Amino acid sequence: MDSASGAGASVPNSGEGPSATGSATAAEDSSTAPPSRYESQKRRDWNTFLQYLRNHKPPLTLARCSGAHVIEFLKYLDQFGKTKVHILGCPYFGHPNPPAPCACPLKQAWGSLDALIGRLRAAYEENGGRPEANPFGAKAVRIYLREVREGQAKARGIPYEKKKRKRPTVTAATVVVSAAENVSVSASEGGDAGEGSGAGGVAQAATTAPTATTTI
Secondary structure, three states: OHHHHHHHHHHHHHHHHHHHHHHHHHHHHHHOOOOOHHHHHHHHHHHHHHHHHHHOOOOOOHHHOOHHHHHHHHHHHHHHOOEEOOOOOOOOOOOOOOOOOOOOOEEOOHHHHHHHHHHHHHHHHHOOOOHHHOHHHOHHHHHHHHHHHHHHHHHHOOOOOOOOOOOOOOOOOEEEEEOOOOOOOOOOOOOOHHHHHHHHHHHHHHHOOOEEEEEO
């Protein structure tokens, strides 16, 4: 009897064990999920900018950082760029596919700088910065990026065009209105004259309403 009762008592425990283990495993997997590629890149960019501020002469704090310092940072990154930007005196200025190499400098492409500023702008606010004081959203930074875009477009002969939103096409329609024929409704035999005329009036009003037909 004791062995039978012991075996019976162990059944609920064995049923609860795997479910608890499964939920714990699921929670652990969710907590250890790796960050997305965007989040990882944003973290690296933020650490790079903070390192730049520490190495700045004189050293800068994030609270004293302005749009002008952000522009200095973008110009500093040009030395690591891989995009050929022809200078005005180069024979290949404005040539999208130069037939031979030249001595023009390599810089950061406008698209890379624009994406970088977007990530740093988000990282600034995620790390406690106030949106109204965000140096990466300063007007001077936007103007600088626009000048870089236009300058590289002329130098490389590759215009940057904004994607135009497709507007819905409006088709002209001709509306033909035809009046329905009046249908006379007579009162039922033996019915009250007033009631019959009222019913007929409602029916006639409903049937004489004009119907609109739309042809495309």
